[in-house]
Every structure is written in C-alpha cells, then in structure tokens.
Amino acid sequence: MKLTAIIIDDELPTLNLMKYIIQKSGKVDVIGEFSNPKEVISNIDKLKPDIAFVDVEMPGMNGIALAEELGKLDYKIQIIFSTAYKEYAFDAFKVEAVDYILKPVTEDQINKTIDKIIKRYPLILSKNREGNEDSLNSNITSEVHSDEEVNANNLNKSYKNEDAKNESTKNKNKKNENEVLIYDDSRSNKNQRCNISCLGQFAVYMEYKDTISSNQVKFETVKVEELFAYLTLSEGRPVEKWRLCEMLWPDFPDKKAEHNLHSTIYRLKTSFKKVGFTEDFINYKNGCYTLNVDNFYCDLWDFRKLENYKDLEAANVILIEKVLDLYQGELYGNKAYIWSIDEGQKLNDLNVHMTMKLSNYYIEKKQYDISIRHLYKLLRLNNYNEEVYELMMKCYFYKGDKVKLMKFYKDVRDTLAKELDVKPSKTTVELYNYLIRNLEQ
Structure with a gap:
C-alpha cells in the first residue's frame, strides 16, 4: 500500500519538480497539488493524504499557519516543510513537523525524507487504527530488550481492560470546569509517592508516608534528565520513539539514536530504582513511550487545570489561589530545553492571565490588600x-x-x-x- 501526498507551493517550477521526484520514487502517490494554501483547507477532507509537503513562505497564509490548521484535524497528516531559510526549523518543530527540506530541493533530500516517513508509517497507522503492531524493536541491547519485553507482557495482560480504562479516563476528563485536584495522600494507598517539580526548577523527589524523609532522584546523565522532563511535559500522552530520537540525538544515524534511546530508558529506570521507587512507570506500545502518571504528582499537571476556569466565584477562588501558588517560576527553571520554550511561555501567560483575573476579583470585593499581594507576586517573577x-x-x-x-x-x-x-x-x-x-x- 502506497502512501499518499499533497504538495503546497506557490512557486510552480518547485511544485512540478517535487511532484516529479516524489512520483519517480515509486513509493508515494501525489494526489493533490496546490499553489494556494486556502484551497488545501477546502479540499483536505476529501483527499485525506498521509503526507503534506508544505512551502513555508507563501502569500496569504504561510506554511506554518497552514500546518497548524491541518494539525487540528482528527486524523494525522505528516507535515514536511520546504524552505530556503534554516531559521524556520524551530517553527517546524513547534507544529510537530516530521522533517523540513532546504531549497533548492534535490532528489536526494526528498528520497531521504520519504524513506524516513515509510520507516515510521506503522506509527502513523497506530494513531488511527487499532490492533497494529510495531516492528521497529529488532536492534536493541539484550539487557534493555529484556526489560521492555517484561513491560510488553505486562501490557498484554491489561489489553482486555484497556477499553474500560479509556472510558474511565474520558469520564475523568469531563470534570466540572470549576474542579481542580490538588494532591492528597488519600488518592493513594501506597507507602511512597514521587513528586515532580517543574515550575521554577526541575527536581524529582521520593517521599514516604508517615515520615519527613525524602530522596531526590539523581539522573545518571543530562540526556536521562531531559528525557524524563519531556515525558513529564507529555503528561501521559504517548510519545513516538522516533520523536524522542530526533529530539535527543538529531545528528545521529537512526540506528545509533535508537540504541541510545533504549540505553537512556534503562538508565532512567535505574535512577528511580536507586531511591527505592519500584513502580513500573514507563509503558511501551505501538512504537510509543508513555509515562504512567498514576505513579506521580506533578505541579505542572495541576497548574494546567487552570485552563478549565472560565469564571471566578466564591466556590472556586480559594482553589485557584492554591493552584497559582504552584507557579514558582519558569518551566524547568534554568534548564533551557528548546522544545519547552513554547509551553513555558504558554504557562507564563496563563499565570499572568489568571492572577490578573484574581486581582480584579478582589478589587470588586474591595479587598485591595489581597489584590496587591497577588500583583506583587507577578512582579517578582517579571518586573x-x-x-x-x-x-x-x-x-x-x-x-x-x-x-x-x-x-x-x-x-x-x-x-x-x-x-x-x-x-x-x-x-x-x-x-x-x-x-x-x-x-x-
């Protein structure tokens, strides 16, 4: 089964050249060509391509904006940008593009990109079709392979209950917009919990019930720490193996990057075992890694729930204040990850917006000193x-x-x-x- 593709480029010679090279590969069928991005929006539901080759610099609507619109669709289209400017690479990352090709395009560039897509096509299918098995696990070290095999066996035992769990998760997500959950020991009967701090710093601590002791998780390498930071940001959403490879080792050959990822996963688990955390907290399925959020409390996850609040009222204002207190500074503090910049700005904007709303609430109540206190907190974070x-x-x-x-x-x-x-x-x-x-x- 061939993949299908559309090409969007306002330069006709480039569009024709790309179509010729793609068709020549014999691996992808071009089912649509567009010079106007707006025409893509009106035809996309009919075409439903697997891949979209998108020019970045176009009049009316640039390629980044078009990719954002395509990303809102229920089915996933793999975006590949073509551009004459390297600086668009960061924007491409933000909209989760698979790759970008520097102009002038060459046959070698396009063929490498097509091969990359084909290698990952089972992962594309797994997002939309049930029952697909990933076949990209053949080259891993025996120690890590054994570790993942155990995880896979554990997951297979739970597949029968997966639909019920998914339904339960959906119901949890339909909570009243005025409800925010702050961590409470009553949520777990376990003797230990793991706290992740992301706002103002990045630190992970093991805590034990009925004691005041805690152990900080010491990550074995900076890559191990960055991997866990990314999984934390994903908050239980599956993350494709290839995305982790490209994020952590962008200049490495695919097999070397994959080997490094497996080693890093193993070291991550070892880092937690050293502080006595024995829970199985990373799942692997269909080429994706998922952090089991049930094993953790994270300030970031609670803070994000502020997005559900539309109005402030007496019934929820105290909870909102407690959640705002979680924001002690920028995401991950002084650890600057390029992939976290956009989310960090979003969280900062949310903090400012909700604090201003809270301050106005207290002004309406003529409680000016409380309003001033919240405003001073904003100024401490940003003068x-x-x-x-x-x-x-x-x-x-x-x-x-x-x-x-x-x-x-x-x-x-x-x-x-x-x-x-x-x-x-x-x-x-x-x-x-x-x-x-x-x-x-």
Whole structure:
C-alpha cells in the first residue's frame, strides 16, 4: 500500500519538480497539488493524504499557519516543510513537523525524507487504527530488550481492560470546569509517592508516608534528565520513539539514536530504582513511550487545570489561589530545553492571565490588600509588565493611599530606567497623573 501526498507551493517550477521526484520514487502517490494554501483547507477532507509537503513562505497564509490548521484535524497528516531559510526549523518543530527540506530541493533530500516517513508509517497507522503492531524493536541491547519485553507482557495482560480504562479516563476528563485536584495522600494507598517539580526548577523527589524523609532522584546523565522532563511535559500522552530520537540525538544515524534511546530508558529506570521507587512507570506500545502518571504528582499537571476556569466565584477562588501558588517560576527553571520554550511561555501567560483575573476579583470585593499581594507576586517573577503596574496603581488609588501610590510609581520608573533604559509607557504615565490629581481633590 502506497502512501499518499499533497504538495503546497506557490512557486510552480518547485511544485512540478517535487511532484516529479516524489512520483519517480515509486513509493508515494501525489494526489493533490496546490499553489494556494486556502484551497488545501477546502479540499483536505476529501483527499485525506498521509503526507503534506508544505512551502513555508507563501502569500496569504504561510506554511506554518497552514500546518497548524491541518494539525487540528482528527486524523494525522505528516507535515514536511520546504524552505530556503534554516531559521524556520524551530517553527517546524513547534507544529510537530516530521522533517523540513532546504531549497533548492534535490532528489536526494526528498528520497531521504520519504524513506524516513515509510520507516515510521506503522506509527502513523497506530494513531488511527487499532490492533497494529510495531516492528521497529529488532536492534536493541539484550539487557534493555529484556526489560521492555517484561513491560510488553505486562501490557498484554491489561489489553482486555484497556477499553474500560479509556472510558474511565474520558469520564475523568469531563470534570466540572470549576474542579481542580490538588494532591492528597488519600488518592493513594501506597507507602511512597514521587513528586515532580517543574515550575521554577526541575527536581524529582521520593517521599514516604508517615515520615519527613525524602530522596531526590539523581539522573545518571543530562540526556536521562531531559528525557524524563519531556515525558513529564507529555503528561501521559504517548510519545513516538522516533520523536524522542530526533529530539535527543538529531545528528545521529537512526540506528545509533535508537540504541541510545533504549540505553537512556534503562538508565532512567535505574535512577528511580536507586531511591527505592519500584513502580513500573514507563509503558511501551505501538512504537510509543508513555509515562504512567498514576505513579506521580506533578505541579505542572495541576497548574494546567487552570485552563478549565472560565469564571471566578466564591466556590472556586480559594482553589485557584492554591493552584497559582504552584507557579514558582519558569518551566524547568534554568534548564533551557528548546522544545519547552513554547509551553513555558504558554504557562507564563496563563499565570499572568489568571492572577490578573484574581486581582480584579478582589478589587470588586474591595479587598485591595489581597489584590496587591497577588500583583506583587507577578512582579517578582517579571518586573516588566505595564498592565500589572496600572492595576497596582488603581489598587492604591481605591485605598486612598497616595504615599504608596507615589512610591510604587517611582520604583517602577527607576526600575525601567535602570534595567531597560526606558520610561513608563504613555498610558501608564497618564493613568498615574489622573489618579494623583483625583486623590488630591
């Protein structure tokens, strides 16, 4: 069975060349060619291709935006970008593109990309069809192979209950939008738990019930630590083996990267065993690794639940405050992973948005000191936010505290001048002058 592909490129010569090379390979059928990205959107449901070769630089809608739209579909289309600029590689990663080809395109480039797709096609099928078996496990060390074989046997025993478990998971995800679960020992009868801290730092601790002792997990290598950080970010979602290989060893040959991955998985398990954590916390199925989240508590997972909150009210405001307290800084702290940048910014924006909403809630209740406390926390994490400045000044105005209003504005002005060599924005200055005038009346 051949794979099917569409090509989107506003340069007709490039489009024709790509079609010729792809068809010549004899491995992929081109079922659609487009020079206008918007035409792709209107025809995609009819074509349902396996692969989309997408030009990045196009008028009207660029390739990144098109890939984001295609990513919203129920079935997975493997995106391959073609571009003349290497800097688009990071954007390609963010939309989970399989590969990108630098222009001018060559037959060798396209054939290598097609071979990569074909090698992973069983993984593509496994996302949409049940019962597929992955056949990419033939070249691993005997020690790791044995370890994974045991995991596979354990998984086979549970396949009969998998539908019931999936249904249970779906029901859990349909919780009321005002419900947030903070870790509670009553959720587990185990004598040990493993805490993952991601917000402000990255650290993993083993804790034991009825004691105050804890042991930090010491990862054997930086790659082991990065692998676990990525699995934590995935929060129980399956992660393809090939994606982990490309993320951790992008310049390695496929077999070498795969061997390194298996060794790293083994070392990860060893790191946990050294602190007495004996749970089987990584599952392997259909070419994907999955972190068993039932074995862990993670501040990141609870913090993400803030996205479910639409309104603040007396019934949920205390819970929201507790969850906001989890945010102690940027995702993974000073460990800069390129794949975490986008998610880190999203979490920061969520923290700012919900804290501002919480502060406005307390302002409406005329509880200005509580509002100020939350706003100061935002400023400790990020000194440069004009929206926070303005809301803070309003709080002092509502309190009738002219002295603190003046001091706060002076601190803002001095900080901006010292750190950024800029002045407060025009709207901030105008608001300050307005508030001062009205306090003097």
